[in-house]
Structure formats: structure tokens, C-alpha cells
Amino acid sequence: MATTKKRSECPISCSLDVWGDKWSLLIIRDLMLSKQCTYGDFLKSEEKIATNILAARLLMLEENSIISKLNHPDSKAKVLYKLTQKGIDLLPLMIEINLWADKYSTLPAERKAIVEEIKKDKEGFIKTQTKELKKVIL
Numbered sequence: 845m846a847t848t849k850k851r852s853e854c855p856i857s858c859s860l861d862v863w864g865d866k867w868s869l870l871i872i873r874d875l876m877l878s879k880q881c882t883y884g885d886f887l888k889s890e891e892k893i894a895t896n897i898l899a900a901r902l903l904m905l906e907e908n909s910i911i912s913k914l915n916h917p918d919s920k921a922k923v924l925y926k927l928t929q930k931g932i933d934l935l936p937l938m939i940e941i942n943l944w945a946d947k948y949s950t951l952p953a954e955r956k957a958i959v960e961e962i963k964k965d966k967e968g969f970i971k972t973q974t975k976e977l978k979k980v981i982l
Contacts, residue, residue: 862908863934867893867901869941872927872934875911876973879980880926882916910934912981932977936970 851857863869870891874881886898893901902925905911910931916922939962945951946959962969 863905863910865901867891867897868905868910869938871898871901871905872910872931873938875925875927875931876935876938876977879977880914880924882922882924884922886925905931926980927977929978929981932974932981935974935977939966939970 850861863872870889870893871886874886874889878885883898883902886893886902887895902911906913906925908930909928911925912928914924914926916924942951942955942959943962946956951959
């Protein structure tokens with residue numbers, strides 16, 4: 845496994861070195877929502893990531909054990925990406941980002957409904973979602 849070069853020993857800086865670019869959290873978001881994705885699934889996201897950037901980010905996330913790659917059950921030409929336990933552990937961070945976005949911007953109705961569910965019982969939501977995501981890594 846390749847290690848990401850650290851800019852400093854600061855925990856925030858070290859974390860940003862792994863997933864702090866413009867695209868990595870969107871890839872993680874898609875995997876949290878869909879559980880597993882193909883390369884083509886990521887290309888369909890509304891943010892329209894370029895293929896070279898997607899390939900580089902997937903490789904970097906895989907090298908840092910945030911995601912893993914599996915053979916696709918229906919096609920030898922495709923692979924499935926899924927979160928590892930290390931990736932699943934980013935769920936609370938992703939929830940906090942959504943709560944921050946809800947406070948300071950206008951969310952689409954579908955996302956707003958999820959945020960409202962989170963606000964009712966954040967710890968319960970995290971526990972339930974973590975359990976669902978772990979089913980995929982088993």
C-alpha cells in the first residue's frame with residue numbers, strides 16, 4: 845500500500861491529505877448512498893467528474909484503504925467499488941458536513957429529508973447507517 849506524503853503531523857492536515865481534495869468526499873458520498881458503485885456509476889453523478897480525475901481519486905482512496913475493489917458479479921470487464929471499514933468510519937464526518945450545509949445553504953428536498961431524519965436522532969442514524977454499510981463489506 846502506498847502511503848500519502850504528510851505535509852505535517854496535524855490530524856486535520858493528515859486527513860485532508862487522504863480525502864480533502866475536491867472529489868474524494870463525493871466519491872465516498874456516492875458509496876455511502878449506493879453501497880457499491882462501478883466506474884460508470886461515478887461518471888453519472890451530477891458533478892461530472894472527468895475520467896482521469898476519477899481514476900486517480902479511486903486509486904488514491906484504494907491505496908489509503910478507504911475503498912476496495914471487487915470483481916463485478918455480472919461482468920468481467922467491470923469492477924465494483926465499496927467502502928472499507930476505514931471509509932465507513934467517515935460517516936459521522938459526512939453527516940456533520942450535511943448538517944453544516946443545511947444551516948448555511950438551501951438543500952434539495954431529497955437531501956433535506958435525510959437531514960431532518962438525522963436531526964431527530966443523529967446517533968441512531970449513524971448506528972443504523974453504519975450497520976447497513978457494514979453488510980456490504982462482509
